[in-house]
Amino acid sequence: MKFDVAIVGSGLAGLSVALHLAETRTVAIISKRALLDGASNWAQGGIAAVLDSGDSHEQHIEDTLIAGGGLCDESATRYIVEHGREAIEWLIEQGVPFTRDATAELGFHLTREGGHSQRRIIHAADATGHAVQVTLEEKVRAHPNISLFEHHCAIDLITSDKLGMKPTQRNAQPHCHGLYVQDEQTGKVLTFAAEHTVLATGGAGKVYLYTTNPDTASGDGIAMAWRAGCRVSNMEFIQFHPTCLYHPYAKSFLITEAIRGEGGLLKLPPEAGAAAGTRFMLAHDERAELAPRDVVARAIDFEIKKRGLDYVHLDISHKPAEFLIEHFPTIYARCLELGIDITKQPIPIVPAAHYTCGGVVTDLAGRADLPGLYAVGETACTGLHGANRLASNSLLECIVIGRACAQDIESKEKLGTPYLPDWDESRVTDADEEVVISHNWDELRRFMWNYVGIVRTTKRLERAQHRIALLKEEIDEYYRNFRITHDLLELRNLVDVASMIVNSALSRRESRGLHFSRDYPETLPKAIASVLTPPHR
Numbered sequence: 001m002k003f004d005v006a007i008v009g010s011g012l013a014g015l016s017v018a019l020h021l022a023e024t025r026t027v028a029i030i031s032k033r034a035l036l037d038g039a040s041n042w043a044q045g046g047i048a049a050v051l052d053s054g055d056s057h058e059q060h061i062e063d064t065l066i067a068g069g070g071l072c073d074e075s076a077t078r079y080i081v082e083h084g085r086e087a088i089e090w091l092i093e094q095g096v097p098f099t100r101d102a103t104a105e106l107g108f109h110l111t112r113e114g115g116h117s118q119r120r121i122i123h124a125a126d127a128t129g130h131a132v133q134v135t136l137e138e139k140v141r142a143h144p145n146i147s148l149f150e151h152h153c154a155i156d157l158i159t160s161d162k163l164g165m166k167p168t169q170r171n172a173q174p175h176c177h178g179l180y181v182q183d184e185q186t187g188k189v190l191t192f193a194a195e196h197t198v199l200a201t202g203g204a205g206k207v208y209l210y211t212t213n214p215d216t217a218s219g220d221g222i223a224m225a226w227r228a229g230c231r232v233s234n235m236e237f238i239q240f241h242p243t244c245l246y247h248p249y250a251k252s253f254l255i256t257e258a259i260r261g262e263g264g265l266l267k268l269p270p271e272a273g274a275a276a277g278t279r280f281m282l283a284h285d286e287r288a289e290l291a292p293r294d295v296v297a298r299a300i301d302f303e304i305k306k307r308g309l310d311y312v313h314l315d316i317s318h319k320p321a322e323f324l325i326e327h328f329p330t331i332y333a334r335c336l337e338l339g340i341d342i343t344k345q346p347i348p349i350v351p352a353a354h355y356t357c358g359g360v361v362t363d364l365a366g367r368a369d370l371p372g373l374y375a376v377g378e379t380a381c382t383g384l385h386g387a388n389r390l391a392s393n394s395l396l397e398c399i400v401i402g403r404a405c406a407q408d409i410e411s412k413e414k415l416g417t418p419y420l421p422d423w424d425e426s427r428v429t430d431a432d433e434e435v436v437i438s439h440n441w442d443e444l445r446r447f448m449w450n451y452v453g454i455v456r457t458t459k460r461l462e463r464a465q466h467r468i469a470l471l472k473e474e475i476d477e478y479y480r481n482f483r484i485t486h487d488l489l490e491l492r493n494l495v496d497v498a499s500m501i502v503n504s505a506l507s508r509r510e511s512r513g514l515h516f517s518r519d520y521p522e523t524l525p526k527a528i529a530s531v532l533t534p535p536h537r
Contacts, residue, residue, distance in 0.1 A: 001028070001190060002193045003026045003027060003028040003147070003193070003194045004025035004026045004027065004195055004414065005021055005026070005027045005028070005194055005195070005197075005409060006027075006028045006030060006178060006179060006192045006194035006198070007028065007029050007030065007197075007200055008030045008197070008198065008199050008201055008220070009030075009031070009032075009198075009199065009377070009379070010035040010036075010038055010200075011038040011039060011041075011200060011202055011377060011378075011398065012040040012132060012133065012136070012395055012402070013040075013200040013378075013397075013398035013399075014029060014198065014200030014376070014402075015035075015136040015137070015140055016136070016376075016398060016399050016402030016403060017198050017200065017374075017376060017405050017406050018143075018146055019094075019139060019140065020402065020403055020407070021410065023145070024410055025145065025409065026145050026147070027145060027147070028147045028149060028192060028194070029140065029146060029147070029149065030149045030152050030179075031148070031149065031150045032151070032153050032154070032201075032220070033150065033151060033215075033216055034150050034151070035133075035137050035148070035150060036133055036134070037214055037215075037216055038217075039129075039205075039213055039214055039216075039378070040129045040132065040133050040202075040395070040398070041129050041130050042129055042212070042213075042252075043129025043130075044126045044127060044129065044254055044256035044330065044331070045113055045123060045126075045256045045257050045258050045391060045392050046111065046113075046122055046124075046128045046258070046392050047088060047122055047128065047392055047395040047399075048084070048113075048120050048392035048396055049081075049084030049085055049088045049122060049396055050084055050085060050120060051084075051085060051088060051105070051106050051108070051110060051120060051122060052104070052106070052120065053105060054118065055118040055119075057078070057082050059117055060081045060084070060116075060118075061074075061077050061078055061081050062117075063115055063117050063390055064077050064081065064384070064386075064393060065077060066115070067115045067292045067386075067388050067389070068385060068386025068387055068388055068390070068513065069294075069387030069512045069513030069514075069523075069527065070386070070387070070512070070527035071386035071512065071527040072383060072385065073382070073383025073386075075383075076364055076384050077383070077384055079364050080364075080382070080384050080393075080396060080401070083400045084400070087396060087399040087403070088122055090399065090403070091132060091399065094136060094139060095135050096124065096132050096135045097124055097131055097135075098122050098128075099123055099124055099125055108122050109122075109123070110122060111123055111258050111262065112258075112261045112262075113258055113261045113392055114257055114287075114290050114291060114292055114293060114391055115290075115291075115293070115390045115391055116261075116390070121261075121391075123258070125326075125327065125328070125330070126258065126327065126328045126329065126330045128395070129395070132395070149183075151183070151184045151185060152190070153181065153182045153486050153490075154179055154180075154201070154221075155179070155180040155182055156179065156180055156224055156228075157176050157179045157197065157228040157373065158176070158178045158179055158180065158193075159175065159176055159177065159228050159229070160177065160418075161174040161229075163177070163418075174370060174371075175372045176197050176228065176372035177193060177194070177417050177418060178192045178193040178197060178417065178420060179197060179224070180192075180423050182484060182489070184486055187483075189423035189425070189484070191421075191422055191423065193418075194417065195372065195412070195415065195417055196374065196409045196412070197372060197373050197374070198374040198375070198376060198405060199221030199224065199225060199360065199368075199374065199375040199376070200375070200376050200377050200379060200402075201219075201221035201222075201379050202216065202217050202221075202377065202378045203217050203355060203359075203378040204217060204219030204356050204493075204497040204501075205217040205353045205355075206218045206219075206490070206494060207219065207444070207445065207494050207497055207498050207501065208238070208353035208445060208449050208453075209445045209446050209448070210244070210352040210353065211352050211354065212244050212253075212254040212352050212353070213252065213353070213354070214252070218493050218497075219497035220489075220490070220493045221360065222235075222356075222359050222379055222496075222497055223492070223493035223494075223496040224493070225368055225370070225375060225379075226360075226496060226532075226534055227496070228370055229369065229370060229534050229536065230360055230361065230368045230369040230370055230373070230375075230534070231360075231361040231369055231532065231533050231534070232358060232359060232361060232381065232500055232531070232532050233359070233361045233529050233530060234359075234385075234386075234529055234530055235356070235358040235359070235497070235501045235503075235504040235530070235532070236358070236501060236504035236505035236507075236508055236514075236515045237356075237357035237358055237385070237388065237515055238353055238354075238357070238452075238501065238514060239293055239297075239353075239354050239355035239388060239514055240293070240294075240297040240351040240354055240514070241254060241257075241293065241297070241351065241353075241355070242293055242296040242297040242300055242349070243255040243256075243257075243259070243296075243347075243349040244350055244351065244354075245335070245338075245347065245348070245349060246310065246311035246348040246350045247338050247348065249338060250334070250338055252352070254354075255347055255349055256331065257293070257391045258327075259314060259316055259328065259347075260289040260296075261290070262319065262323075262327065263319055264289060264315065264316035265289060265314070265315050265316070265318075266279060266280060266289055266296070266299075266300070266312060266313070266314055266315075267279055267312065267346060268280060268309075268312060269309065269311060269312060269313050271308075271309055272307050272309065275307075280299065280312075281296065283299075284298075284302070285299070292390070293354075293388065294388045294514045294516075297351040297454055298516060300350070300351050301454045304350070310350070311350050312348075312350075313347065313348060313349070314346060314347045314349045315346035315347070316342060317344050317345060317346065319343075324343050328342070351454060355378065355385075355389050355394065357381075357386070357387070357389050357514065359375065359378065359381040360375035360379055360380050362376075362380045362382055362401075363382075364382060365401075365404045365405055365408035366401050366402075366404065366405035366408070367405075367408065368380075374405050376398065376402050377394075377398045377401070380401070383529075384397050385397075386513065387512045387513020387514055387515065387527070388513035388514045428483050429483065430482065430483055431478070431482040431485065431488075432482075434485075434487075436474070437478070437485070437491055438487070440471055440495075441487065441491050443467070444467075444468075444471060444494060444495060445494075447463070447464055448498055448501075451463050451464040452464050452498075452505065454516065455516050455518060456517050456518070457519055458506070458519045461505050462506070464498070465499075465506065468495060468498050468499050468502060469499075471495050475492055476492075500532055504530045504532060505517075507530050508530055509524075510522060510523050511523055512527065
């Protein structure tokens, strides 16, 4: 199948690129599950942008740089922040139903989240991602130039060097010409030829045992780009969201940052004995509950381990019930289903892996190292997030870089694609024991949680590195000899990403942002990005 552009992933980044390109290009959107099954649909808080005269680009930039632990790329931060308002205006034009406020300058309610010096988070109640995704999904499904391939799992990129193509004057270096994709319903592997391939597959939260991410977040785009020869950067900076609902029947349910922004307090639960009900954040940071996520997550982790707790409490029951039901209807309803009335009771919470701050190295048009290949959203590393993402900057990056990516593709002359061979599975057989995959999947996620979590040591990281090497050997052998399955593809990608996270963490001999090492607790004077280059590049 031939398209001008193949987009892998159907979150906000991927849909933004598709809609900006659809008038002039034929576009394929390849989604591992249904269009709304990605992390964007789960985003609660909102989108950060300067939308009020009391705010400024300089303040938003400064807040981002502070949260990023000195590692943000200042030019990338400035570019994305300065294009924030037009990104929001584009979403409003598309019909996104943001929460209104007649007293606000733009007519929409702005909230505040941890690390922000101003109210600048535009939102749709507490389900912003869903509101945005539903709006854009409707437009994508209706557009004649966009072809949707739901329940299709990307396998690998097709590059000129893998095809044995000799460099030409036009393509003096290896080039991306498309990708192989498995149709999950038939098991058949399809060949997608595209002049431009955009990776928008989100992050890699599923590499950890506990995560706020959906099941689709297995680092597919990052791993595919790495195997194709692209550099990755800052993979050690995994943001653990401080407040994931702790309940046996609440898988990956996130309690938005805005709860703390609107006055929610972190307290010790009854299991803490005499200290029960005590606020603890002031003992860790003068900003208390409004400190950046990495500080709050480490504080909760410290209190849980110090006191032998399973969770702590997030309490906003002192606010009027009407206010909570209006501003946090999704959280109110879900908690009530589980027997927790947030207007009267505190919410039990734990930290969980939430956001991959690093990713495929790109410029501000989303261009990766391999010509013809782009990466946008959580898959990419533009330098915006540095060592710790500032709350609600991620959806902003998706729209701004998504638009820039589309503009760069539109500026290119249409040159067509070469003939691409079909997927060859003539030398493989059906898998004999699927238990190998499930066992390795479970082992990987458990030791990543235990050894490469919120607080790290060199010894733990080396243990993880050793186990990853053994797992990778086993998985690679399995991949070579048996027909591919959805679970095998995800496991292969996760073990590649786990290796990047551990190797990046071992290379950083300091503590900065989201990477905290007991062996190197100090922060070095100069902030340097950790960049990994594939050995086969």
